[in-house]
Amino acid sequence: MTGVAEVRGMRNAETTLAIISDRGKRGLPLEDVYRRLYDKELYLRAYNRLYRNDGAMTKGTTEETVDGMSERRIDEIIDLLRFERYRWTPVRRIHIPKGNGKQRPLGIPTWGDKLLQEVMRSIVDAYYEPQFHPQSHGFRTGRGCHTALQSVYAWNGTKWFIEGDIKGCFDNIEHTVLLSILRERLHDNRFLILVENLLKAGYLEQWDYRPTLSGTPQGGIISPLLANIYLDRLDNFVETTLIPKYNKAERRKKNREYDRVWARIKWNADRGADEETLKELRRYLRQLPRKDPNAPDFRRLRYVRYADDFLLGFAGPKDEVEAIKNQIGTFLRDHLKLEMSPEKTLVTHAWTSNARFLGYDIGVSTHPRTHGTVQLRIPPQKLDAKIAKYSHGGKPAGRPELRADSDFTIVARYGSEYRGFVHYYAHASNLHWINRLAWYMETSMLRTLAGKHKSSVNVMARRYKAWRLDQGRKMKCFEVTVERPGKNPLVARFGGIRLKRQPFLEIEDRPENTDRHGYRSSELLTRLWLDKCELCDSSEKIQVHHVRKLADLEIKGRKARPAWVRVMSARKRKTLVVCERCHTAIHAGQPTRQPTARAEAEE
Numbered sequence: 129m130t131g132v133a134e135v136r137g138m139r140n141a142e143t144t145l146a147i148i149s150d151r152g153k154r155g156l157p158l159e160d161v162y163r164r165l166y167d168k169e170l171y172l173r174a175y176n177r178l179y180r181n182d183g184a185m186t187k188g189t190t191e192e193t194v195d196g197m198s199e200r201r202i203d204e205i206i207d208l209l210r211f212e213r214y215r216w217t218p219v220r221r222i223h224i225p226k227g228n229g230k231q232r233p234l235g236i237p238t239w240g241d242k243l244l245q246e247v248m249r250s251i252v253d254a255y256y257e258p259q260f261h262p263q264s265h266g267f268r269t270g271r272g273c274h275t276a277l278q279s280v281y282a283w284n285g286t287k288w289f290i291e292g293d294i295k296g297c298f299d300n301i302e303h304t305v306l307l308s309i310l311r312e313r314l315h316d317n318r319f320l321i322l323v324e325n326l327l328k329a330g331y332l333e334q335w336d337y338r339p340t341l342s343g344t345p346q347g348g349i350i351s352p353l354l355a356n357i358y359l360d361r362l363d364n365f366v367e368t369t370l371i372p373k374y375n376k377a378e379r380r381k382k383n384r385e386y387d388r389v390w391a392r393i394k395w396n397a398d399r400g401a402d403e404e405t406l407k408e409l410r411r412y413l414r415q416l417p418r419k420d421p422n423a424p425d426f427r428r429l430r431y432v433r434y435a436d437d438f439l440l441g442f443a444g445p446k447d448e449v450e451a452i453k454n455q456i457g458t459f460l461r462d463h464l465k466l467e468m469s470p471e472k473t474l475v476t477h478a479w480t481s482n483a484r485f486l487g488y489d490i491g492v493s494t495h496p497r498t499h500g501t502v503q504l505r506i507p508p509q510k511l512d513a514k515i516a517k518y519s520h521g522g523k524p525a526g527r528p529e530l531r532a533d534s535d536f537t538i539v540a541r542y543g544s545e546y547r548g549f550v551h552y553y554a555h556a557s558n559l560h561w562i563n564r565l566a567w568y569m570e571t572s573m574l575r576t577l578a579g580k581h582k583s584s585v586n587v588m589a590r591r592y593k594a595w596r597l598d599q600g601r602k603m604k605c606f607e608v609t610v611e612r613p614g615k616n617p618l619v620a621r622f623g624g625i626r627l628k629r630q631p632f633l634e635i636e637d638r639p640e641n642t643d644r645h646g647y648r649s650s651e652l653l654t655r656l657w658l659d660k661c662e663l664c665d666s667s668e669k670i671q672v673h674h675v676r677k678l679a680d681l682e683i684k685g686r687k688a689r690p691a692w693v694r695v696m697s698a699r700k701r702k703t704l705v706v707c708e709r710c711h712t713a714i715h716a717g718q719p720t721r722q723p724t725a726r727a728e729a730e731e
Contacts, residue, residue, distance in 0.1 A: 130420035141169040145254040152577040162318040165244075165259045171202040174246035176653055178349075179703070185676045188238035189220045194709060197239075198671035199656070205244060216329035217241055217614065218337060219345050233299070235331055235345035239579055245349035251604035253353050255313070261363035267352035268433035273486045276434045277504060280485065281432050285380070285419075285500050286441035286492055288449045289483035292456065293472035298355060298438035299343040301466040303327050305682070306344075306358050337539040352435070358464065359433065365459050366431045366440075370452060374444065376427040389413045410642070417515065419500055440483045441502075449475055450525050482507075488556065499529070506556045514549060515565055518572035526575035535577060540591065547625065562627050573606070573622060593678045596624040652703050661707040664693055664721035668710050669708035669710060678702060692720055 144167060151158055164170070175197060178184055208214040219235035228230045237245065253269075260268065263669050265276035308323055314320060326348075330339045344351040359500040393409045428443040429452065436700055440456075442449050453475060460466040476482065482489035483506065519525055530538050535555035546569055577588040594607040605624030611617045652672070659667050673692070675681060678700065681693045689697075696704050711718040 140166065141173045143169065144170070145250060148251060148254040149258060153258040155259070157315045157367070158255050159314050159315045160619075161251060161314055161316040162322065164207075165247060165319075165322075166206050168199075169205065170247045170250060171205070171243060172199075172653055173241050174419070174442075175202075175252065179652065179672075179674065182676065183236070184239065184242075185674060186619055187220070188236045188241070189218055190238050192239045193674070194239050194672075195674040196671050197674070198669070200669065200671070201240070202243075205240060205376040209244075209322075214244070216326050218332050219347065221331040221333040225349060226570050235347040237348060242349055245278050246704060249353050252314075252350070252357075256353070256357055256360075260360055261479045263367075263368060263432045264356060264360065264363050264434075265432065267356060267656065269594075270621065273434065274555070275349070275664055277486060277488060278432040278434050279430075279432050280439065280490060281502055281504060281555070282443040283502050285428065285443050286430070286478050287444065287500065288442045288446065289476040289490065289599060290440040290442070290449065290453050291472065291474045291476065291483050291485065292438040292440065293469040293636075294359075294436040294460065295467045295469040296343075297359075298346050298351060300466055301343050301358055303342060305463075305465055306354060309357060309361065310404070311457075323354075355435065359436065361455070361464060362438075362460065363431075363433060365463075367455070371429050374427050374429045374442070374448060374452065376716065377425050383417055383419055386416045386418050389416065394658055415499075416606050434486055437485065439483065439490070446475075464598040487552070503557050504555050505558045506553050506561055508561075511565060512560055515568050518568045524568045524571035524575065526572055526579050528576075529580065529718070530576050533578040535580070535592075536610050536618070536620045538573065538576055538580070539608045539622050542569055543620060543622040545569070550625050550627070559627050559629045559630060565622060566627075570606070570623065594621075594624075596621075598624055598626040601629060642695060652705075655703075655705045657723060661721075662705050662711055663710045664697065664707060665723040666707040666709070666721070670705060671708060673711050673712055673714055675702050690714075690720070691722075 144387075145163065148158065148164075168660070179197070187193055205214065212639070217240075218237045219237050219241075221230040221233055221235050225235050240296070242288040257269065262281060265271040265273070265279075271368065275600040306327070307320060310320060310323065327344060328340055329345075330337055337519075339641065344354045349586055382524075389409060389412060393406060393413065396409065407501065426443065427448070428441075430441040432439050433504050440452065453473065457468045457473075460468060478492040479494055482491040484490070484507065487507070488512060489507045491503050491505070492501045493499060493501050518527075530541065532542075546566065549565065550559075553559060553562065571585070574588045577583075577592075578585050589606075592608055594605050596605050597603070603624045608620045608623045609617050610619075655662070656670065656672060656686050657672050661667070661670060674694070678697070681689075681697055692704060692706070692710070696702070713720045717724060
């Protein structure tokens with residue numbers, strides 16, 4: 129089966145994308161893009177990347193979801209494209225809460241539009257990725273929040289920060305400007321018309337159709353990539369215009385006071401001065417920078433961007449910082465038709481205040497031993513907001529809504545939430561602050577378990593307390609173990625993580641033809657390519673039945689489990705390759721057909 133996957137799998141698709149990527153590396157224009165949308169292997173690759181997402185089962189403005197996916201559906205999309213009859217469906221718009229209490233609009237496309245957008249994204253991304261600026265980190269392979277913060281961590285000597293935020297970036301991208309940028313390198317008018325129709329497809333809100341005159345729909349598969357292509361112009365402006373203009377001198381001049389004190393220490397040591405005098409001079413020396421922090425002929429400008437948030441660090445006078453900020457605002461307004469958010473675009477003095485970027489407080493240390501180095505810290509507001517989820521009236525509180533879950537699920541949920549917070553802020557110099565959060569979460573978890581069992585916190589603590597090694601140190605944790613005959617046990621764990629700041633880890637950039645689990649091709653595609661119903665062995669109109677989660681297979685009050693439920697439960701798979709007749713029977717709650725050999729044996 130693996131051989132089948134390799135032959136029919138991703139080989140052709142990856143070869144196509146590799147050729148496209150090579151053209152991008154060499155800066156050659158990309159032609160005949162639209163015809164590449166006829167490649168069926170690209171759709172299978174896109175399906176392999178999307179079907180595990182929870183959103184694959186979410187309906188847009190039609191009833192279509194990933195459930196019922198088949199090769200026939202891909203053929204239908206390709207046929208519509210071949211005759212230029214494909215029409216984008218308006219997205220369903222909902223609103224989700226933002227961190228500041230406001231609402232963010234989110235568009236939900238139909239499944240067919242998601243699949244085609246992913247194919248378009250893979251082609252365009254393969255071409256543009258080698259050309260993007262190295263200081264662009266959002267929505268890129270092998271880059272993310274931590275790689276952006278890693279570059280900021282090296283900005284030693286910074287005196288000013290400019291926190292940049294583009295006002296409604298996704299909603300205000302000008303279609304004509306975006307298409308003109310794409311037209312410079314993508315020499316295929318049919319493909320550009322397809323992109324233009326996507327941008328203008330509109331949306332339904334409360335079943336009221338509204339056109340999209342600007343912006344890329346948030347929630348669209350290709351939207352982040354289009355935004356990166358758009359904002360790459362800003363990256364190039366900063367790199368080719370601002371940085372060469374404001375960077376002056378290769379290095380700072382030496383601090384004369386530092387050299388004078390050093391010479392005095394050496395002179396006193398050579399003449400046998402008393403140790404107290406030398407100790408005082410050395411203490412004073414540690415408080416001095418080796419280089420002159422106020423060197424009038426030295427300037428240094430640095431820049432990093434994550435999606436529509438960017439940060440600049442500058443070593444120089446304040447009047448030049450304001451000039452840099454104004455030039456960026458002018459460029460965005462004149463060339464990209466965007467505006468900087470006035471309440472979020474701030475100039476911060478690095479030695480007295482902190483800038484906020486990607487959820488971190490960023491400042492410069494004034495401690496004698498680390499003078500001038502960039503410090504990443506957990507904002508107290510972020511920690512307090514996290515603690516508030518597990519407390520009431522300033523004290524830890526249980527979560528009654530979780531009492532219906534198993535002990536394993538409760539501990540696993542608390543452990544996952546705790547690990548996520550710790551790992552995100554693993555590079556903060558005040559990581560030890562999380563000890564306070566750990567106590568609140570631990571007490572909240574134990575109170576939730578105690579409420580479930582009508583017991584006490586101490587009894588729950590004694591029942592599940594355990595110890596594990598982390599970074600060579602024995603750490604307390606809480607574990608729930610579920611034994612499985614013939615298999616390794618399942619373990620849910622909370623805590624047991626040493627709160628010691630870690631150096632930045634190297635991100636392993638996996639090849640494009642691997643999914644998040646590291647497999648070269650999907651086991652699902654291998655089963656689909658066999659073209660055989662896994663319930664009745666039929667080869668007629670094969671498609672895939674999907675469920676959102678395995679727990680959905682268990683329905684209260686159902687006396688007997690249908691054959692298809694038993695198969696999915698035994699395999700622990702959320703997918704089942706079936707024929708159209710069996711798939712219809714599944715949704716109708718009717719018995720499915722049996723394999724021919726089994727049916728004959730029963731007769």
